[in-house]
Amino acid sequence: xxxxxxxxxxxxxxxxxxxxxxxxxxxxxxxxxxxxxxxxxxxxxxxxxxxxxxxxxxxxxxxxxxxxxxxxxxxxxxxxxxxxxxxxxxxxxxxxxxxxxxxxxxxxxxxxxxxxxxxxxxxxxxxxxxxxxxxxxxxxxxxxxxxxxxxxxxxxxxxxxxxxxxxxxxxxxxxxxxxxxxxxxxxxxxxxxxxxxxxxxxxxxxxxxxxxxxxxxxxxxxxxxxxxxxxxxxxxxxxxxxxxxxxxxxxxxxxxxxxxxxxxxxxxxxxxxxxxxxxxxxxxxxxxxxxxxxxxxxxxxxxxxxxxxxxxxxxxxxxxxxxxxxxxxxxxxxxxxxxxxxxxxxxxxxxxxxxxxxxxxxxxxxxxxxxxxxxxxxxxxxxxxxxxxxxxxxxxxxxxxxxxxxxxxxxxxxxxxxxxxxxxxxxxxxxxxxxxxxxxxxxxxxxxxxxxxxxxxxxxxxxxxxxxxxxxxxxxxxxxxxxxxxxxxxxxxxxxxxxxxx
RNA sequence: GCUGCUAUAGUGUAGAGGCCAAUCAUGUCGGCCUUUCACGCCGACGACAGGGGUUCGAAUCCCCUUAGCAGCACCA
Numbered sequence: 001x002x003x004x005x006x007x008x009x010x011x012x013x014x015x016x017x018x019x020x021x022x023x024x025x026x027x028x029x030x031x032x033x034x035x036x037x038x039x040x041x042x043x044x045x046x047x048x049x050x051x052x053x054x055x056x057x058x059x060x061x062x063x064x065x066x067x068x069x070x071x072x073x074x075x076x077x078x079x080x081x082x083x084x085x086x087x088x089x090x091x092x093x094x095x096x097x098x099x100x101x102x103x104x105x106x107x108x109x110x111x112x113x114x115x116x117x118x119x120x121x122x123x124x125x126x127x128x129x130x131x132x133x134x135x136x137x138x139x140x141x142x143x144x145x146x147x148x149x150x151x152x153x154x155x156x157x158x159x160x161x162x163x164x165x166x167x168x169x170x171x172x173x174x175x176x177x178x179x180x181x182x183x184x185x186x187x188x189x190x191x192x193x194x195x196x197x198x199x200x201x202x203x204x205x206x207x208x209x210x211x212x213x214x215x216x217x218x219x220x221x222x223x224x225x226x227x228x229x230x231x232x233x234x235x236x237x238x239x240x241x242x243x244x245x246x247x248x249x250x251x252x253x254x255x256x257x258x259x260x261x262x263x264x265x266x267x268x269x270x271x272x273x274x275x276x277x278x279x280x281x282x283x284x285x286x287x288x289x290x291x292x293x294x295x296x297x298x299x300x301x302x303x304x305x306x307x308x309x310x311x312x313x314x315x316x317x318x319x320x321x322x323x324x325x326x327x328x329x330x331x332x333x334x335x336x337x338x339x340x341x342x343x344x345x346x347x348x349x350x351x352x353x354x355x356x357x358x359x360x361x362x363x364x365x366x367x368x369x370x371x372x373x374x375x376x377x378x379x380x381x382x383x384x385x386x387x388x389x390x391x392x393x394x395x396x397x398x399x400x401x402x403x404x405x406x407x408x409x410x411x412x413x414x415x416x417x418x419x420x421x422x423x424x425x426x427x428x429x430x431x432x433x434x435x436x437x438x439x440x441x442x443x444x445x446x447x448x449x450x451x452x453x454x455x456x457x458x459x460x461x462x463x464x465x466x467x468x469x470x471x472x473x474x475x476x477x478x479x480x481x482x483x484x485x486x487x488x489x490x491x492x493x494x495x496x497x498x499x500x501x502x
Numbered sequence: 503g504c505u506g507c508u509a510u511a512g513u514g515u516a517g518a519g520g521c522c523a524a525u526c527a528u529g530u531c532g533g534c535c536u537u538u539c540a541c542g543c544c545g546a547c548g549a550c551a552g553g554g555g556u557u558c559g560a561a562u563c564c565c566c567u568u569a570g571c572a573g574c575a576c577c578a
Contacts, residue, residue: 081578147574182576191504193573193574194504194573194574194575195505198575200576201576224578239572240508241571242572242573242578243506243572243573244572247573320527322515324508327571328515329514330513331529334514337527338527344540344541409537430537442538480540
């Protein structure tokens with residue numbers, strides 16, 4: 001029964017259901033749990049460290065926060081956390097911004113922590129004045145031992161005045177890296193040793209920070225707490241690796257009498273199949289193992305964008321995953337499915353013949369084939385392929401076959417002379433092909449095609465594609481019977497495309 | 503080791519004591535449609551980690567076991 005026949009039959013037997021037939025299934029993303037206290041809008045943040053481009057892990061954090069800002073309204077702060085000169089790549093600032101834009105995040109404000117050092121110094125002084133922090137000159141290892149035993153180090157007994165003087169000396173450059181740190185006074189008997197008198201400020205002499213001339217830098221738990229308060233952040237969604245940090249930051253909120261934001265900590269997301277660590281990626285690029293930050297073996301957003309994955313698909317996949325506290329493994333399959341629903345209605349169809357065999361079709365008339373650019377959208381028209389006597393066929397599709405149909409063209413019979421195929425015209429009838437269970441395969445005229453490389457993570461496929469593909473640069477197309485691919489370049493009479501998924 | 507979090511089908515997810523012989527998506531398999539092994543449609547497969555308790559009744563609450571994860575940095 002054809003679509004049309006179904007429709008008319010349904011019209012006869014149950015016309016009230018006709019509307020339902022017309023409904024397209026919209027796999028819209030689900031609703032995430034509500035956030036408490038979000039009724040009057042929210043202020044949230046995405047706070048990456050500029051050490052490299054954004055990857056799938058960042059996508060989760062940024063998209064989930066973005067989801068709630070869109071849902072409740074409010075502000076979305078992009079906070080560049082560049083307080084560790086050792087972990088700042090000057091080029092990453094630009095890459096982060098590009099990636100944020102690609103993701104389509106609704107950022108309303110951008111702040112750089114390196115612009116705010118004086119603010120942190122100021123609040124650090126206030127914390128010392130409150131008796132909430134002290135300057136510690138113990139060796140890190142020595143302090144660690146004391147801490148694990150729940151013992152105070154001698155520095156903890158200093159007066160506020162002494163601490164203020166030492167703090168000023170830090171700012172004046174009278175200490176060197178590693179000699180001194182400002183510690184938040186917490187609770188040395190806290191059952192979790194991770195909570196005990198953690199560091200808030202330290203000195204970094206080298207390397208120089210690319211944006212600011214300074215040697216005293218706040219540590220994350222201090223700058224984050226101060227900023228979250230000063231920027232009016234109401235809700236924070238981040239990974240559970242920050243649970244301990246949330247507790248540590250709580251001490252600062254308490255010292256200053258600030259109301260902390262509402263926190264949600266989602267579970268760890270394992271991502272297989274790609275490289276994610278910034279250091280691993282950087283080394284690989286340096287050694288030539290990867291072509292760059294967008295190498296398709298990497299898990300960066302620019303890499304998956306190059307493979308034809310759309311930001312909207314990433315977004316939907318992340319919202320599907322949600323903010324659960326369970327550890328999960330990221331599913332490429334689910335992402336591909338989300339991408340396919342975006343890309344399939346748009347992608348034009350073309351033939352790609354991998355590993356081609358050139359044959360003469362004996363007795364074949366010269367024919368024009370008209371293959372729809374998109375079977376679901378006839379208005380887009382068709383591409384025209386002129387088949388003279390010589391055609392390119394995919395080797396894997398004809399091997400062992402005695403009859404195949406060249407899609408939208410005609411049938412051919414194949415006689416095997418050893419492993420040499422002798423191909424002859426076998427009529428135009430589609431019915432014949434079906435009766436003989438001849439596979440319908442893609443093909444190309446031998447004199448009208450473009451060499452094409454289809455790059456995949458597991459290795460590239462060499463072949464030829466239709467000349468029209470050259471006009472699809474940066475678009476996602478579907479190579480029929482092979483899958484979706486993004487046309488990366490089409491220079492110098494050859495095409496290179498990146499495989500996305502089937 | 504210490505501290506804490508989590509545990510539903512291959513994967514992701516819903517489920518906040520009876521509406522659950524457990525939702526949806528994805529996946530796989532079968533069928534329909536189709537000159538693509540795409541899309542769409544129909545159907546099937548497939549899970550409450552294990553053990554105790556509380557309760558008339560537990561996927562939902564409690565305890566134990568097991569497993570996974572996170573933190574225990576002068577990184578973020």
